[in-house]
Amino acid sequence: MAVVVPFEKDRASIEALVGATRADMDRVNAMILSRTGSEVTMIPEVANHLISSGGKRLRPMLTLATAALAGYQGEGHVKLAAAVEFMHTATLLHDDVVDESDMRRGRPAARMVWGNEASVLVGDFLLGQAFKMMVEVGSLRALDILSTAAAVIAEGEVMQLAAAKNTATTEDEYLAVIRGKTAELFAAACEVGPVIAGKPKAEQAAARAYGMNLGIAFQLVDDALDYGGKSQKLGKNTGDDFREGKITLPVVLAFRRGSEQERAFWKKVLVDGAIEEGDLETATGFMARHGTLADTIERARHYGDMAKDALALFPDSPMKDALVQAVDFCISRAH
Template sequence: MVMAAPREDRPVATGGIDALVSLVASDMERVNSFILSRTGSDVALIPEVASHLISSGGKRLRPMLTLAFAQLSGYSGDGNIKLAASVEFMHTATLLHDDVVDESDMRRGKLAARMLWGNEASVLVGDFLLGQAFKMMVEVGSLAALDVLATAASVIAEGEVWQLSAAKDLSTGEEAYLSVVQAKTAALFAAAAEVGPILSGLDMHEREAARAYGNALGIAFQLVDDALDYGGAADLLGKNVGDDFREGKITLPVILALHKANDTERAFWTRTLEHGEIADDDLNMAIKTLRKHGTLEATLERARDYGNKAIAALDTFPNGPMKQALIDTVAFCIARAY
């Protein structure tokens, strides 16, 4: 369970994500209907590919953050529905593009779209969804919200390129890796949260608090994924365990293990991650090495630290059911590892 630094008037995490799901349920129904209406196209392949991923599950945590912070900020209107749908389209487009870059076979427990329709269709449908996302942002009519989400789209693309350039590079340090995570993953969490207070016309203090929550939650979420890739199960990840290893990704558990590696271990990481020469039992050896040095737990400890930062960022907002639900969501995201 995640707990922030002690403070008498701060609620503590007590549950999972159910409270958040319940509090945004009616808005989320409208978002889901809106998403379906915006995946339509005269080009049959577009709704076919888009629906494959959009309807394949996923908790839709990012659009739920938009709805949650709009509620927490006292917003009344329908701009939150379009912005939440925009956030989900941005996320879906990123997944379609990621699977092509990473040559992934699975996504959310199903065959990746690229395995069914090819890389070209996956990339182009992702582009279509990005276009639809920006169209919806413009329809809301908030330049500030458009700026935040457009900036996030740019930062995410930067993060993807940054990660690509760092792949197989054993010299990647913790600070550089966390910068990639902040760009590639946390940027959309942060933007999704920030647009809620923007819609409500709140000042920069509330915007920054919402953004800080989303940013810290996004980093924690990714660090848990990093640990799960070596110590989890496919049904938790929605992809194959060990994909990061097979793709030569230098994630935090490996970075921390390299700090403690002896010559034999360093030669192992060089052969497998840098040169891509992976034998049948190498994933098990990687997991054994990470556990030997305690780097999976160290990664989760850092995730808990970011979870604490996310909870602390909510101090700006008044106590109540939605604030408690957002605190519980932090605990839920980290508890996936256990």
Template sequence: MSAATPLAQDRRRASIEGIVGLTRPDMERVNALILSMAGSNVELIPRIAEHLISSGGKRLRPMLTIASALAFGYEGGNHVKLAASVEFLHTATLLHDDVVDESDLRRGTETARTIWGNQASVLVGDYLLGQAFKMMVEVGSMRALAILSNASAVIAEGEVWQLSAAKHMTTSEADYLAVIDAKTAALFAAATEVGPVIAGADEAMQVAMRRYGRDLGLAFQLVDDVLDYDGSAQALGKNVGDDFREGKITLPVILAFARGDEGERAFWRRAMEEGRNDDAALEEAAALLRRHGALEETKARARGYGASAREAVESLPPSPARQALADVVDFCIDRIV
């Protein structure tokens, strides 16, 4: 890392240790706030919330909000509330998604709907949404509220769109990108844009952080879509073939379908539209994706969005937070290297 290099890129393997270390003290406060806001006299609510929290992932989104505020020298406590809101919006989406997708497992753990039923999952998701908005209101920034409430509507719109598009092989690449822009990238973009907003950074920085979050979110989702067909990803708790079995039409499938001959297209229609998606079909699907370089092409797109996200943070003033944000991009991409 020479002084001339604005952002270190010379490590063999990117890591999220940077952002984890940077945000640790604030994330402890975020976690405490999450536990307290998931509390209720209605016993079922904290029970489901604790299940989600203990089986939870890396808490990437709230870490991004904290780091995005720290990157602009923010010194108050509102980034903690916004980070907890972002995590609640995400958790509510997961609860409702599992109901919609009829998922039994998430990251290898039974989903809330399997244990407590669809009814409780729908209603506890609504409660977490309500609590998220209460925390945002406490922050008192109309601009942050506008960004996050807009994201919340856009995410739901993307989910409905995905539902309409599901199992139709007519889904185009543009349709797919619009869906992941809404259902994944919108929350990443909101999570990172609110940092400069509450820090009072100038508008160019808000634009840069919005772009960073959006492009990181797109890259993240594309990588996820690749991992669903890539056996080496097991360690990350994702089950290979989940998307395939649910008839989710992701970019690798769209590319292979477009490049396939009539026989292959008929295979994809049977698998995605008619649900003929057993293990043999999954193997066949993986072979077709390889034959047409569909996974490689999807990875290339992910790298492109990653490069754009990295470029967006280059415009920030140098700081450990900026470096940590840049490293997150590499970490997400490296999952498929």
């Protein structure tokens, strides 16, 4: 059965953010291409397979936007934005190996083309390049923020691994996972802009809060879309989380609210991995019965509102408006 995920009536757009950061993003993209070069042929092949596959590059755009919001006048934001994108790409390469994913952004995952070993090692290469660029910027604080983020992201991934197939996972425990594995990079990407601009700690903290809450909202929407979205807009196959036994918020809520019979179903498919034809439709039916997708989106809106509130510290400007619209876009995407 089809499940319709409720979104805002008028679809929000990210075009204001894209337009406001276009000139700097051109420089970031050029730097990304130059830094994937290697005499080891497989490295640029694997890296560019994912880098050129059509991602929105939201995280580096946020670094550029928050730097502009803070009035930064230097060149360091371009290298930091490229470093953020390399960190994100590395985590995708690693995640696809861990999750045994076949598809990424509508194309075969790198692991399906070059194998697991190459995907992991090229991800490591990109992390190394990211840290080189951070050092070149010369901001010890920015290096601290992004290197800490790398460790926190890894912790979040391990936490998710530990929570996989565990139907006893609580909502608070799940939120801790996504704060680490997804929202931390959004937070760090936004925080380094005011840091290199030399802004007061209050503005640095406000930018970080914007990124953290946006990242949580972004992941919650992804969780809902896995059961009620369209695969070409998700960047992966619909139902991947279900097939991989991932415990996401719609599952946590459905398990809590379900009958004993429904809980037995969740244990069968997620804990035992005994998925049969039609089980995904059964799962989405239970979610529709208990309103778990709608409630997941509602929670995403709550974190989106917190992200917008965090920007209140900054004076009104076109860039601030673009960042507000980016929140609405993240929540309404795939509508």
